[in-house]
Amino acid sequence: MQDINLQLPHILDQIIASLPFLKxxxxxxxxxxxxxxxxxxxxxxxxxxxxxxxxxxxxxxxxCVTSQYEQSQQxxxxxxxxxxxxxxxxxxQLVALLFSxxxxxxxxxxxxxxxxxxxxxxxxxxxxxxxxxxxMTTNWLMAFIAIxxxxxxxxxxxxxxxxxxKQSEAAMKYVLFGSVSAAVMLYGLSLLYGFTGNLDFTxxxxxxxxxxxxxxxxxxALLFMxxxxxxxxxxxxxHVWSPDVYEGAPTPITAFLSTVPKVGVLVLLARLFEEWTSxxxxxxELVLILISVAAIVTMLAGNLIALRQTxxxxxxxYSSIGHTGFLLMAIVGNLASEPQVLLYYxxxxxxxxxxxxxxxxxxxxxxxxxxxxxxxxLGKNYPLLFSAFTVLGISLVGLPPTAGFVGxxxxxxxxxxxxxxxxxxxxxxxxxxxxxxxxxxxxxYFKIPLFAFLRKGEEKETSSVADTKVVYxxxxxxxxxxxxxxxxxxxxxSLFK
Numbered sequence: 001m002q003d004i005n006l007q008l009p010h011i012l013d014q015i016i017a018s019l020p021f022l023k024x025x026x027x028x029x030x031x032x033x034x035x036x037x038x039x040x041x042x043x044x045x046x047x048x049x050x051x052x053x054x055x056x057x058x059x060x061x062x063x064c065v066t067s068q069y070e071q072s073q074q075x076x077x078x079x080x081x082x083x084x085x086x087x088x089x090x091x092x093q094l095v096a097l098l099f100s101x102x103x104x105x106x107x108x109x110x111x112x113x114x115x116x117x118x119x120x121x122x123x124x125x126x127x128x129x130x131x132x133x134x135x136m137t138t139n140w141l142m143a144f145i146a147i148x149x150x151x152x153x154x155x156x157x158x159x160x161x162x163x164x165x166k167q168s169e170a171a172m173k174y175v176l177f178g179s180v181s182a183a184v185m186l187y188g189l190s191l192l193y194g195f196t197g198n199l200d201f202t203x204x205x206x207x208x209x210x211x212x213x214x215x216x217x218x219x220x221a222l223l224f225m226x227x228x229x230x231x232x233x234x235x236x237x238x239h240v241w242s243p244d245v246y247e248g249a250p251t252p253i254t255a256f257l258s259t260v261p262k263v264g265v266l267v268l269l270a271r272l273f274e275e276w277t278s279x280x281x282x283x284x285e286l287v288l289i290l291i292s293v294a295a296i297v298t299m300l301a302g303n304l305i306a307l308r309q310t311x312x313x314x315x316x317x318y319s320s321i322g323h324t325g326f327l328l329m330a331i332v333g334n335l336a337s338e339p340q341v342l343l344y345y346x347x348x349x350x351x352x353x354x355x356x357x358x359x360x361x362x363x364x365x366x367x368x369x370x371x372x373x374x375x376x377x378l379g380k381n382y383p384l385l386f387s388a389f390t391v392l393g394i395s396l397v398g399l400p401p402t403a404g405f406v407g408x409x410x411x412x413x414x415x416x417x418x419x420x421x422x423x424x425x426x427x428x429x430x431x432x433x434x435x436x437x438x439x440x441x442x443x444x445y446f447k448i449p450l451f452a453f454l455r456k457g458e459e460k461e462t463s464s465v466a467d468t469k470v471v472y473x474x475x476x477x478x479x480x481x482x483x484x485x486x487x488x489x490x491x492x493x494s495l496f497k
Contacts, residue, residue, distance in 0.1 A: 021073050021082050024064035024090065025132050031057020032125040039118025050118030051105050054125060055098065061128075062094045078200065079139040088343050088496055089135040089267045096260045096350045097128045099358075099474065103252035106471050107361060108161070120160055127153035127260070134264035138275075140189050140199045143268055147185075147232060150261050151178050157256070158249045170248025177241040178231060185228025191221035202275045211281045218283055226290060232265045235298040235324045246317035251364055254313060255357035258320045259350045262327070266346060270331045270339075277335065291328050292426040298325030299437040306444045312360055312370045315444060316353075319396065322437060323349060326411070329430050333414030340496035341414060345407035347492060348485065351478050352395050352404060358475030359389045362468045372451055379452035385472065386452040388479030393445035395482045398438045403485035403492075408438065 019026065031054055038050035065087055074081050101124055108117050130149030137143050155178060159171035193199055195218065196209025210218060230238035246254045273291060277284045302322025309315035327349065334342045362385065364370050367378070379386045395404030412431060419427035485492055 021068065021071070022080070024061045024068070025129055027057055027061040027064055028125050028129045028132065031061070032122055032129065035118055035122045035125060039116050039122070043116065043118055047109075050116075050121055051101070054101055054121040057125060058094055058098045058101065058128070061132075062091060062098075065090045065094065076142075079142045080133065080136045081138060082136060085267065085271075085339055085343075086136045089263060089346075090132050092343070092347050092350055093128065093131050093135070093260055093263045096263065096354060097124060097131075097256075099354050100124060100252065100256040100260060102474065103255055103354075103358060103361065103471055104250075106468070107250060107252045107365070113161075115160060120157065123153050123156050123160070124256070127157075127256075131260065131264035135267040137268070138200055138202045138271055140192065140201060144186060144189060144228075147228065147265070148182060150264065151182065151232065154178075154257060154261060157253050158245055161250045161253065162248075167248045170245045174241050174245045177238075181228050181231035181238065184224050185231075188221045188224025188227065191217065192225065195221070201272055207275075207279060210276075210283045211279070213283075215282055219286060222283065222286060222290065226294075229265060229269055230294070233262055233269075233324050233327075234321055235294045235328060236301045236321070237297075239298070239301070239321045239324075242321060243314050243317040246320070247311060247314045251313065251357055251361040251370075254316075255354055255361070258316070258357065259353045262324070263346055263350060266327055266331065266342075269328075270334055270342060273331050274335065288332070288424075288426065291332060292430060295325045295328035295332065296429060296433045298322065298328065299433050300325075303437040303440040303444075307440065309444070310372050312372055312375075312448075315372070316356060316360070319441065319444070320353065322441065323353075323396070325437070326408070326434060329415065329434055330411045332427075332430065333411050333418065335414075335418060340493050341410045343496045344489070344492050345411060348395070348403040348407045348482065351482055351485075352392050355392045355475045355478030355482065356389070356396070358471050358478065359385060359392070362472050362475065365468050372447060375448065375451040376455040377452070379449070382452075384476065386449060388476050389452075390449040391479045391483055393448055395486065397442050397445050399442075401483070401486045403482045403489065406486055406489040408434070 034053040034057065035050045038053045042049040068082050068087050069084065071087075072081075072083050101121060104120055104124070105117070108120075127150050130146045130153065134143060134146035134150070137146065155171065155175045158174050159168070162168045162171050192206075192210075195213035196206040198206040198209065200206055213221075227238060231241075234242040242257075246258065249257065269291075273287060276287045299322050302318045302320070302325060306315050306318035306322065309318060327345070330342050330345050360370060363375070363378070363382075367374055391402065395402035398404045398408035412434060415427050415431050415434070418424070419431065
């Protein structure tokens with residue numbers, strides 16, 4: 001007890017000294033509290049109060065993040081690190097979070113809800129806070145807390161708006177799969193800590209402990225650890241929850257789930273992969289094999305199953321799974337390239353998915369359906385919408401002159417450079433699989449313009465709902481941005497240098 005009393009002042013001093021470089025996260029925490037207060041007391045006087053507080057909190061947090069550019073410092077006993085990689089990743093997350101908040105507000109503002117919409121904003125801010133921490137940490141304990149913060153927030157968001165048995169079932173499935181994955185991951189991390197006696201995966205003691213650990217037990221521990229990461233990224237075989245959840249959740253929540261949580265986990269995995277594969281021992285080769293195999297299987301499964309889907313949200317769920325495989329491939333290719341290539345593809349993927357789900361949300365509220373069949377002939381009613389939708393589809397495939405093409409070209413180039421360097425067959429298989437699945441994706445993405453412009457549908461009532469205009473305009477802007485970033489990729493690449 002006396003030792004704790006002696007250490008307490010030092011602990012408090014360390015925490016207080018770390019507060020200045022956590023100002024972006026403190027802004028989100030203050031916005032979280034402000035959103036709760038506004039929901040309880042102020043929304044009844046002005047219904048947009050909690051929304052404005054949330055938006056201001058995200059904007060202030062973004063400005064705080066940009067002020068940390070070209071800084072490199074550690075805090076909270078070395079558990080959190082501020083560097084340019086984390087600055088850019090948090091910037092991408094916060095922009096995507098802002099879009100998600102606007103989508104949620106626009107989708108539900110005129111609906112009669114039993115629950116207060118401000119509560120959803122608080123949950124989104126909590127998820128944003130967890131993701132910010134996730135991009136800055138190399139400590140397993142902090143990473144697990146951040147992942148669970150995001151996971152629990154996501155569970156609540158999916159179940160919060162459930163209005164039918166199907167939506168409740170999707171939320172329950174999400175919680176059950178997430179809980180099991182978290183338990184398995186925690187057990188794997190406990191084994192890793194037992195082998196190393198250190199929770200920082202960049203520390204020499206941690207790497208040395210992995211080298212000396214029994215191979216069979218280490219393999220089990222790594223598989224368990226990747227189970228938790230696999231659940232958040234929804235790569236095969238941990239993907240089974242995502243189609244049902246994406247379909248059952250409200251479209252703005254689906255847009256959030258398909259983009260924002262993945263950024264933080266990808267950054268964590270990229271840091272981990274870079275550290276562990278820099279060693280020439282058994283576990284480094286094992287990590288490369290695990291991620292490469294997961295990328296190959298995920299790209300194939302996601303894109304092949306997407307071909308059979310008639311529900312547009314379910315199709316995009318499998319598309320997202322396929323893209324997760326490609327994002328894993330980008331992490332592998334990050335070894336041969338600058339970090340801006342990975343950041344560029346993550347940023348482009350986020351913008352593409354947000355734009356697509358924005359259009360799906362607009363169409364769902366105007367025609368009351370997310371079935372592909374119901375898009376027949378709508379191209380003449382919404383020519384601008386479906387033109388921009390087609391541009392985003394072309395970008396998701398990876399065709400010029402879009403940003404998706406540039407991003408995939410960079411990733412393929414990085415993998416090819418690695419293959420030329422050491423002739424590892426995994427790199428060649430990744431290249432072939434990535435190219436093949438990009439061709440496969442062409443067939444289901446192009447169903448959207450095919451049905452909209454080239455198929456005749458029955459005359460149906462469509463509503464130009466006023467509350468879709470903001471999402472409509474934002475999605476059009478995202479479509480234009482994807483086109484411009486494909487023609488002028490240097491805009492983002494120079495920013496990420």
